[in-house]
Amino acid sequence: MNLSIIVPVFNEAGTIKNVVVNLKNELGFLDLVNFEIIIINDASTDNTAQILSEIENTRIITHPYxxxxxxxxxxxxxxxxxxxxxxxxxxxxxxxxxxxxILPHLENYDLVAGERVGYQGPLIRQPGKKLVHWLAFYLFKQKINDVNCGLRFVKKNEFLKFAHILPNGFSISTTTVFAFLKEKLNVKFVPVEINKRAGGKSMVKPNQAAVYFMLIFRLVMLFSPLRIFLPVSAFFFLVGFACLIYDLTVMNISEGTIFILITSILIFLFGLMADQIAALRRELHE
Incomplete structure (x- = not known):
């Protein structure tokens, strides 16, 4: 098979050379017809660029910022x-x-990702990750233990179909999995072990809770808004209907009852509109 290996780099001067050397050594033992290593230097501010210039047989692409x-x-x-x-x-x-x-699984799947065994990550991320995993099960009825592992294989043509909706930050890993599941593409997770982080620095920030909340909201609105709008609409409708029954018994339909029923209808209509917009956005570049 033919394989393009993409290595994103930002301030990894302490590790990038060994990572590429070890990667090349492993690739030499694999049954690949052709492969290439593309390193994307995302405007590193340390001496990553200098080290990359010393690495042979790789394609180096540098972002201006x-x-x-x-x-x-x-x-x-x-x-x-x-x-x-x-x-x-x-x-x-x-x-x-x-x-x-992982390679043997590529024949039957469109995306094959690593699933880190025993990895918990920083404590501050745990609530958000559990919510994301629950959301994946709620939206797609599939249990997923790890949506963020950076080691993954994906068909180029399928990945580029979603490029216009994929975020530029770290949440691209989660969003890619959700996009493939939403379009009924074949997704596989393979257990892998990882080393302790050797270089760079973690991008965990104090506002992780807000970041994960916005990620969850974005994923819902992008892939299945009706799964949220419909239950909320149904709740308001049931409350409004119960109030209406009571009002009829006293022969006086209150303004509050009318407001609740109208709210349920508006939420449902907003959900339909959001669902159509999400579908059009996903199909925009197909």
């Missing part, structure tokens, strides 16, 4: 020559020996 992890992946995907893409982080966490364990 920092665009984000997701933007780097999309840049690499657009520049890739081959039909299958492999995303691989530059911080030294991924173990290249797991690549050969």
């Amino acid at each position: 920092n665009k984000g992890y997701g933007a780097a992946l999309k840049t690499g995907a657009r520049e890739a020559r081959y039909d299958w893409l492999m995303f691989y982080d530059a911080d030294g966490q991924h173990k290249p020996e797991y690549i050969k364990k």
Whole structure:
């Protein structure tokens, strides 16, 4: 098979050289017809650029300014020559020996991602991650334990179909999985072990709760707004209907009852409109 490996880099001077060397060593043992390594330097401010200039047999693409992890992946995907893409982080966490364990699954799937075994991540992220995992089950009826692993394989043509709706930040990993599941594409998760982060610095920020809340809201509105609007509308309708029954018994329909019933109708209509807009947006570039 032919494979384009995309490695996004931002201030990973301490790890990028070893990551690429280990990656090349592993790729040499695999049954690949052709492969290329594309490194996207997302405007690093350390000496990453100098180190990249010393690495041979790779394609180096440099952003003029920092665009984000997701933007780097999309840049690499657009520049890739081959039909299958492999995303691989530059911080030294991924173990290249797991690549050969994932490759056999590519024949039957459109996206195959690593599922980090025993990985919990920073405590501040746990509530948000649990909500995202619950949301995936609620929207797609599929249990997912890890939507953020950076090691993943994806068909180039399918990935680029969604490029216009994929975010430029780290939430691209979650959004990509949701997009593929929404379109009924075949998604597979393969258990992998990871190393302790060797370089760079974590991008965890104090506002993680707000970030995850906005991510969840965005995912719902993008992929299945009716799954939220419809239950809320039904709740208001049932309350309004109960109030209407009571009002009829006293022969006086109150303004509050009318307001609740109208609210339920408006929420339902907003849900229909949001669902149509979401569908049009997903299909915009198809």
